[in-house]
Amino acid sequence: MQKAFTVAPKQIACSNCSLREFCLSADFTQAELLQLETVTSIKRAYRRGDYLYHSGAKFTSLYAIRSGFFKTQVLHENGREQVTGFQMAGEIIGLDAISTDTHTCDAVALEDSEVCELPFDQLEELSRKLPALQRHLHKIMSSEIVRDQGIMLLLGSMRAEERLAAFLLNLSQRFAARGYSAIAFKLRMTRQEIGSYLGLKLETVSRTLSYFQESDLVEVHGKSIELLDMSRLLGLVGQQRSTQF
Amino acid sequence: MQKAFTVAPKQIACSNCSLREFCLSADFTQAELLQLETVTSIKRAYRRGDYLYHSGAKFTSLYAIRSGFFKTQVLHENGREQVTGFQMAGEIIGLDAISTDTHTCDAVALEDSEVCELPFDQLEELSRKLPALQRHLHKIMSSEIVRDQGIMLLLGSMRAEERLAAFLLNLSQRFAARGYSAIAFKLRMTRQEIGSYLGLKLETVSRTLSYFQESDLVEVHGKSIELLDMSRLLGLVGQQRSTQF
DNA sequence: CGGGGACTTGATACTGTTCAATTTCCGTGG
DNA sequence: CCACGGAAATTGAACAGTATCAAGTCCCCG
Numbered sequence: 001m002q003k004a005f006t007v008a009p010k011q012i013a014c015s016n017c018s019l020r021e022f023c024l025s026a027d028f029t030q031a032e033l034l035q036l037e038t039v040t041s042i043k044r045a046y047r048r049g050d051y052l053y054h055s056g057a058k059f060t061s062l063y064a065i066r067s068g069f070f071k072t073q074v075l076h077e078n079g080r081e082q083v084t085g086f087q088m089a090g091e092i093i094g095l096d097a098i099s100t101d102t103h104t105c106d107a108v109a110l111e112d113s114e115v116c117e118l119p120f121d122q123l124e125e126l127s128r129k130l131p132a133l134q135r136h137l138h139k140i141m142s143s144e145i146v147r148d149q150g151i152m153l154l155l156g157s158m159r160a161e162e163r164l165a166a167f168l169l170n171l172s173q174r175f176a177a178r179g180y181s182a183i184a185f186k187l188r189m190t191r192q193e194i195g196s197y198l199g200l201k202l203e204t205v206s207r208t209l210s211y212f213q214e215s216d217l218v219e220v221h222g223k224s225i226e227l228l229d230m231s232r233l234l235g236l237v238g239q240q241r242s243t244q245f
Numbered sequence: 246m247q248k249a250f251t252v253a254p255k256q257i258a259c260s261n262c263s264l265r266e267f268c269l270s271a272d273f274t275q276a277e278l279l280q281l282e283t284v285t286s287i288k289r290a291y292r293r294g295d296y297l298y299h300s301g302a303k304f305t306s307l308y309a310i311r312s313g314f315f316k317t318q319v320l321h322e323n324g325r326e327q328v329t330g331f332q333m334a335g336e337i338i339g340l341d342a343i344s345t346d347t348h349t350c351d352a353v354a355l356e357d358s359e360v361c362e363l364p365f366d367q368l369e370e371l372s373r374k375l376p377a378l379q380r381h382l383h384k385i386m387s388s389e390i391v392r393d394q395g396i397m398l399l400l401g402s403m404r405a406e407e408r409l410a411a412f413l414l415n416l417s418q419r420f421a422a423r424g425y426s427a428i429a430f431k432l433r434m435t436r437q438e439i440g441s442y443l444g445l446k447l448e449t450v451s452r453t454l455s456y457f458q459e460s461d462l463v464e465v466h467g468k469s470i471e472l473l474d475m476s477r478l479l480g481l482v483g484q485q486r487s488t489q490f
Numbered sequence: 491c492g493g494g495g496a497c498t499t500g501a502t503a504c505t506g507t508t509c510a511a512t513t514t515c516c517g518t519g520g
Numbered sequence: 521c522c523a524c525g526g527a528a529a530t531t532g533a534a535c536a537g538t539a540t541c542a543a544g545t546c547c548c549c550g
Binding site (some may be wrong): 450454 | 527528529530531
């Protein structure tokens with residue numbers, strides 16, 4: 001974890017940090033990529049615990065995470081709280097705010113992070129000129145909908161063990177996609193945050209991790225985790241309730 | 246419930262059924278509305294039980310519901326099933342399919358219904374010319390994300406009673422917004438479908454409804470329901486777990 | 491090095507599920 | 521129009537899974 005940031009959210013001039021990385025995974029011609037560069041972006045650094053935005057704040061931009069780790073959470077008026085996602089490098093935050101021009105959740109850095117601000121007006125304007133960008137934006141929003149539906153399935157029909165296995169495998173897959181180890185990584189969030197995300201209490205998360213360790217499925221040391229038996233973990237997620245049918 | 250449809254999904258010529266209703270809630274100039282008309286749309290009728298599309302099918306269009314009632318569901322490979330939403334007139338179905346060009350859920354008519362097909366290519370093309378349409382499309386997708394997050398909160402942190410109260414109040418609100426009674430309506434779905442949506446078993450749904458009835462919160466007769474005490478229902482949803490804090 | 495939050499673990503309580511037996515409702519065919 | 525049959529819904533009793541409460545340990549950050 002880098003310690004380079006001495007002051008919280010400061011602006012950094014960044015000429016080659018633009019929409020370009022927003023579109024990394026899409027197919028663009030060289031000419032189009034040059035146009036993407038024309039949209040100026042602001043890169044910001046955040047320290048652990050900093051808020052990228054608060055619920056209720058006016059919406060102006062989406063944010064592309066360049067490095068680091070965030071969580072998003074909704075705070076119900078009655079103190080109820082739900083972590084709605086954990087986001088890492090290359091992912092986009094803030095899509096929920098488009099609907100009402102107001103952020104509907106908080107985004108909090110779980111480690112020192114850098115994000116690229118993408119002014120939404122400019123994004124819309126440019127995507128009117130570049131069909132590939134337009135399509136890419138639509139796909140990103142749609143992916144978020146699909147992801148949410150996956151979590152609904154998890155919350156609606158899985159047991160604690162299945163939820164946690166699914167969670168670990170999801171993290172593993174995303175780390176792997178970024179060139180990090182798929183089998184050993186550090187959890188950036190607390191047991192309570194994991195629990196909130198998975199609809200479990202922190203004690204249940206802790207107990208289930210301990211059980212996984214006893215079963216030689218994983219090796220846990222605090223926030224460090226190693227997946228010892230991917231296929232059995234996968235089996236857990238695939239498993240339907242033993243008593244069903 | 247109308248019985249006019251003797252054959253399943255048939256096409257109906259419909260010159261004034263276009264993108265226009267897709268945009269009912271947005272602000273468009275008269276000139277823009279005329280342009281919206283130029284996108285030809287196909288109106289189709291579906292009978293109860295008909296599939297609007299299946300999971301895995303190629304994505305070509307979004308669908309605007311003109312009348313009737315649908316459910317969307319994801320079927321996990323292992324037989325696990327989750328109802329991800331109930332949609333009624335004026336709502337848009339199919340947004341999840343944009344991300345992969347393939348439908349990721351089934352959409353099933355819960356009563357005889359009419360939908361308007363919106364070819365997505367044309368929608369994108371036109372939205373490049375009409376910023377208001379572009380913005381509207383983005384808002385619709387974002388709203389779906391916000392809705393999903395609300396369900397995550399419900400599934401992740403509410404008790405059975407709270408979930409059911411929230412569900413009934415949500416239906417009430419949506420019926421009211423369409424000019425129907427907010428306090429008396431007919432449930433179009435089975436207890437099992439409600440349960441799947443709310444992450445509960447059908448027996449729990451049934452029991453909780455019975456308990457609501459004993460408590461004079463609602464009056465239930467099969468699929469007909471009447472909300473007798475809105476404020477207490479609202480209180481249930483707002484309530485945090487009695488033992489928390 | 492000290493302090494406090496994070497985590498683990500145990501005992502108990504409780505919510506919701508499972509299994510099972512009826513009853514009710516509704517669409518279909520006679 | 522009524523009778524029939526199967527799906528949907530209700531209800532009860534036992535059980536399972538997770539939450540809750542509590543105590544103690546670990547570890548990280550300042």
